[in-house]
Amino acid sequence: MDVFNQNDLFSTDEVLKTTFDLPGADVTLFENFFSIEESNKLYTSLLKNTPWQQEQITIHGKAIDYPRLTAWYGDTSKSIQYTNTKSNIHLWNDDLLFIKSRIEQEVEVKFTRCLLNYYRDGKDSVDWHQDYQGAQRKNTVIASVTFGATRPFQLKHTTRKDLKRVDIPLVHGSLLLMQGATQDNWKHKIPKTKKQILPRINLTFRWID
């Protein structure tokens, strides 16, 4: 079944690489990084086979659901405290190893973890944040892969108000690489939308010791 079809007259199977000229950031987008057939297959398989978890945050003593479902994968099965909830790290499965090895042909990093986010509809989102903690933010690689609905990935500089926000539509089968000091200098988010949209899965491959 064609879950997401690019019916565009000019659609192509070629990888389209765009580098963004942002001060203090190193951001590159690869559209069609995965072919439409690969992307449809991976979307369906990840949606069905991932043990999606509802994590919570406590605000004023009240537990509140995060507006998305998540799952952690990696090369170790120890548990981590990422939010309030203790998350188990699941061991890499075949889909994730396939995606990871394709990315590792593009960028010389051996990723150790992956966070999967499942945005069920337009009400699901992730608010402004930076990835990684402390000193590690100054030089990192995040490889972000999207399957499903296109959502805008927004970036804003942490201190410079003179710089415009950037809006990058992350399409089905795309790879976004954020390297160097991007996480230190820029925040990112996926805003909510009132539009009727299909689900979206995002995978962020990370290097954590």
Ligand SMILES: O=C(O)CCC(=O)C(=O)O
């Ligand atoms: O869904 C996305 O594109 C971004 C997810 C994200 O920023 C994160 O999980 O840290």
Ligand SMILES: [Fe+2]
């Ligand atoms: Fe993030």
